[in-house]
Amino acid sequence: MPNFKLDDREIPFEKGETIIKAAWRVGVEIPHYCWHPGLSVAANCRMCLVEIEPAPGGRAMMLDIMKWDAAKNDYVPDRKPKLQPACQVQAVDGMVVRSTTSKHAAEARAHVQEFLLVNHPVDCPICDQAGECKLQDYWMSEQRTFKRMRDEPVHKPKGVVFGDTIVYDAERCITCTRCIRVCDELVGDHMLDLRERGNRNEVVLAPGRKLEGDYTLMTEHVCPVGALTSSHFRFKARVWTLKETATVCPGCATGCNMYLDVDPREQRAYRNRPRDNEAVNRFWMCDDGMMSYLREHEGRVVKARLGRDGGREDSKVPAALDRAAEAIAKVPAGKLAVLLGAQFSTEDNLVLAAFAKAVGASVYLTAKAPWRADKILRHADQNPNRAGATAVAGGSVGSLQDLLAAAAAGQVQGIVGLGADVDVDANALAPLSRIGEVVLFLSHEGPLARFATVVLPAASWAEADGSFVNAKRLAQPFKRALPPKGDALPAWDLIARLGRAMNLDLSYTKLREVRAALLAQAPEAHPDSRPMAVSADAGAQAQKGA
Amino acid sequence: MTATTKVIRKPQRTMADQSYVIELVKGLGVTLKHFFKGTRQMVTGTTPDLEKHPYADGIATVQYPEEKRPYAQRWRGVHRLTHRDDGSPRCVACLCCSTACPAQCIYIKPAEYAEGDKRRGYERYPEEFVIDELRCIFCGFCVEACPCDAIRMDTGYHMTALDDRASFIYDKAQLMSHVGQDGTQKSANPRHEPGDPTHPGVTRLHGGH
Numbered sequence: 001m002p003n004f005k006l007d008d009r010e011i012p013f014e015k016g017e018t019i020i021k022a023a024w025r026v027g028v029e030i031p032h033y034c035w036h037p038g039l040s041v042a043a044n045c046r047m048c049l050v051e052i053e054p055a056p057g058g059r060a061m062m063l064d065i066m067k068w069d070a071a072k073n074d075y076v077p078d079r080k081p082k083l084q085p086a087c088q089v090q091a092v093d094g095m096v097v098r099s100t101t102s103k104h105a106a107e108a109r110a111h112v113q114e115f116l117l118v119n120h121p122v123d124c125p126i127c128d129q130a131g132e133c134k135l136q137d138y139w140m141s142e143q144r145t146f147k148r149m150r151d152e153p154v155h156k157p158k159g160v161v162f163g164d165t166i167v168y169d170a171e172r173c174i175t176c177t178r179c180i181r182v183c184d185e186l187v188g189d190h191m192l193d194l195r196e197r198g199n200r201n202e203v204v205l206a207p208g209r210k211l212e213g214d215y216t217l218m219t220e221h222v223c224p225v226g227a228l229t230s231s232h233f234r235f236k237a238r239v240w241t242l243k244e245t246a247t248v249c250p251g252c253a254t255g256c257n258m259y260l261d262v263d264p265r266e267q268r269a270y271r272n273r274p275r276d277n278e279a280v281n282r283f284w285m286c287d288d289g290m291m292s293y294l295r296e297h298e299g300r301v302v303k304a305r306l307g308r309d310g311g312r313e314d315s316k317v318p319a320a321l322d323r324a325a326e327a328i329a330k331v332p333a334g335k336l337a338v339l340l341g342a343q344f345s346t347e348d349n350l351v352l353a354a355f356a357k358a359v360g361a362s363v364y365l366t367a368k369a370p371w372r373a374d375k376i377l378r379h380a381d382q383n384p385n386r387a388g389a390t391a392v393a394g395g396s397v398g399s400l401q402d403l404l405a406a407a408a409a410g411q412v413q414g415i416v417g418l419g420a421d422v423d424v425d426a427n428a429l430a431p432l433s434r435i436g437e438v439v440l441f442l443s444h445e446g447p448l449a450r451f452a453t454v455v456l457p458a459a460s461w462a463e464a465d466g467s468f469v470n471a472k473r474l475a476q477p478f479k480r481a482l483p484p485k486g487d488a489l490p491a492w493d494l495i496a497r498l499g500r501a502m503n504l505d506l507s508y509t510k511l512r513e514v515r516a517a518l519l520a521q522a523p524e525a526h527p528d529s530r531p532m533a534v535s536a537d538a539g540a541q542a543q544k545g546a
Numbered sequence: 547m548t549a550t551t552k553v554i555r556k557p558q559r560t561m562a563d564q565s566y567v568i569e570l571v572k573g574l575g576v577t578l579k580h581f582f583k584g585t586r587q588m589v590t591g592t593t594p595d596l597e598k599h600p601y602a603d604g605i606a607t608v609q610y611p612e613e614k615r616p617y618a619q620r621w622r623g624v625h626r627l628t629h630r631d632d633g634s635p636r637c638v639a640c641l642c643c644s645t646a647c648p649a650q651c652i653y654i655k656p657a658e659y660a661e662g663d664k665r666r667g668y669e670r671y672p673e674e675f676v677i678d679e680l681r682c683i684f685c686g687f688c689v690e691a692c693p694c695d696a697i698r699m700d701t702g703y704h705m706t707a708l709d710d711r712a713s714f715i716y717d718k719a720q721l722m723s724h725v726g727q728d729g730t731q732k733s734a735n736p737r738h739e740p741g742d743p744t745h746p747g748v749t750r751l752h753g754g755h
Binding site: 158160234236238240 | 656
């Protein structure tokens with residue numbers, strides 16, 4: 001692989017790669033605003049200017065300048081090398097690039113930074129971007145001087161509503177055009193453009209349009225400053241109080257990698273951010289995925305529940321487990337069905353599949369119905385773990401439709417299920433009301449919940465470690481971001497407890513043991529068996545929020 | 547190594563000391579001196595003014611709460627939220643105070659001004675502003691952190707003893723009802739409202755560029 005030298009470090013690059021991208025891949029950041037690894041090169045912010053030494057034997061491109069000489073109290077003629085944008089210059093083998101070691105580059109960046117802040121309102125205390133703002137970061141690292149302009153700054157529109165999800169503040173905008181390029185290149189819909197020039201430059205909507213579609217929040221995600229804000233997250237929290245957890249979107253079978261940001265003081269999820277993974281979602285997520293953090297708090301089951309219809313009452317988990325064990329024991333042999341859950345982690349499903357094997361039950365899968373897919377990220381299957389649940393069931397599993405047919409034929413008298421989601425019409429569920437015992441492990445309410453005779457509160461995907469297998473058969477682990485709500489416990493733990501209450505051999509008490517069993521039974525669904533390497537992970541870590 | 551020994555002699559007490567009678571009478575004399583002095587000052591109306599001479603000789607007892615010792619200007623009492631000219635809080639709900647608070651006793655719920663409000667887009671406001679005065683350690687970091695001079699601890703109030711904990715959770719209305727030691731609910735620092743000639747204009751046409 002060819003190399004070039006950036007300051008004192010040798011950096012490998014692929015042919016045709018730019019300096020900034022090769023550096024980003026190895027986790028070295030050259031200051032930049034307009035460049036984004038997932039977008040085309042605009043080279044308009046001039047922040048990534050670097051000094052490139054002339055090729056051996058070549059002549060340096062020098063500029064004649066006038067330099068202020070304090071001793072003479074006058075400008076004197078001087079020369080300086082012509083700086084070049086690292087985002088646009090392709091790396092060449094043996095090239096010598098100076099970024100942090102060039103005083104000319106440092107000076108240029110300080111001045112670019114000062115220009116960007118000339119008309120900036122500096123309303124950091126009420127700006128949602130404060131704390132993760134590139135203007136703040138680069139002020140600290142590249143500028144460190146106060147504004148010299150004493151005139152009134154140019155004023156532009158504020159609080160402009162671009163659509164249902166985005167509010168725009170033109171005064172904070174540095175017109176880097178990242179949002180415009182997201183619309184053009186990711187979505188392919190030219191909804192945004194620039195108007196005016198110079199210090200009146202601002203981003204505007206195409207006439208007659210509003211910012212719409214499934215990727216509007218990506219415009220906010222790529223905004224390096226606080227110009228575009230999400231109307232959901234706007235004013236809700238300060239980013240420095242949030243704690244990020246590396247997790248996976250539960251929205252569909254694509255399994256976009258993301259960070260879930262929670263406030264540990266309030267135990268509340270505040271937002272999702274895409275986590276760069278070139279093998280899955282690159283740098284992006286759809287709007288529904290970005291809003292999936294709301295699931296953590298909406299429609300949750302946090303208490304055990306006994307009884308059906310009118311006779312429903314809350315209970316404690318141990319009592320409900322005993323009641324469930326009794327109920328299942330009453331079901332005649334061969335008449336018990338187990339319903340795996342495509343919304344739950346592979347670990348949860350593995351323990352439930354082991355339970356099914358131990359009691360000799362037939363196995364089915366419950367899942368959410370397909371939704372609107374697109375060619376970018378959204379997968380038609382809105383279940384994050386259909387592949388994982390199928391893998392632990394031995395490769396094939398009946399659907400809820402099959403279970404309903406069996407129930408109608410009187411072959412099922414008891415159900416143990418994971419999740420309350422259905423992929424059939426709600427009216428088609430009628431046969432379930434004839435089934436005597438339905439034990440459900442639920443993190444969320446759903447259409448199946450009303451048939452349950454025993455409900456046990458399960459942790460959501462954000463409340464337990466686990467893994468999903470996406471549509472590409474890529475097993476991806478996710479971390480616990482919050483403690484389980486109410487009486488909830490991880491579903492695999494509840495199922496293992498139920499098994500022990502029934503004197504079955506389900507000895508799992510730690511996730512480690514479940515993962516070991518997973519490795520033995522379905523190694524392809526184990527999160528350590530990732531077939532595709534996460535190529536840009538180092539760079540992604542270094543450029544988080546870039 | 548030689549140990550040095552210091553001999554401490556027992557105090558020599560005389561019979562007079564040992565009986566305590568003389569010292570007792572001396573002490574009673576001090577009490578009586580102040581009793582008569584205080585009575586004389588009370589009768590002749592020459593009791594020193596604690597407002598003017600807080601550390602003057604004389605009676606140190608303060609008839610609280612009828613009389614109050616003056617507090618230093620920097621004395622940190624119960625919080626107040628300062629007002630703008632129109633009576634709304636100066637606070638812009640930036641959460642700097644709750645960030646700085648080491649006791650995590652401040653809860654703020656920021657909100658956006660309604661469509662059409664001249665402050666919309668420029669500022670936000672606290673829909674809720676709650677301080678748990680039981681958790682507060684009166685360090686004053688919130689006052690230091692505030693970029694708008696919106697929270698102050700210059701009320702001169704002590705935290706009152708109340709008979710239930712809920713009464714110590716001060717909400718926005720309570721905090722805004724407090725008055726500063728200077729008797730006003732505002733702050734001496736000027737504030738530029740959106741639309742004022744001193745404030746950045748609302749549109750690009752405002753500044754005459």
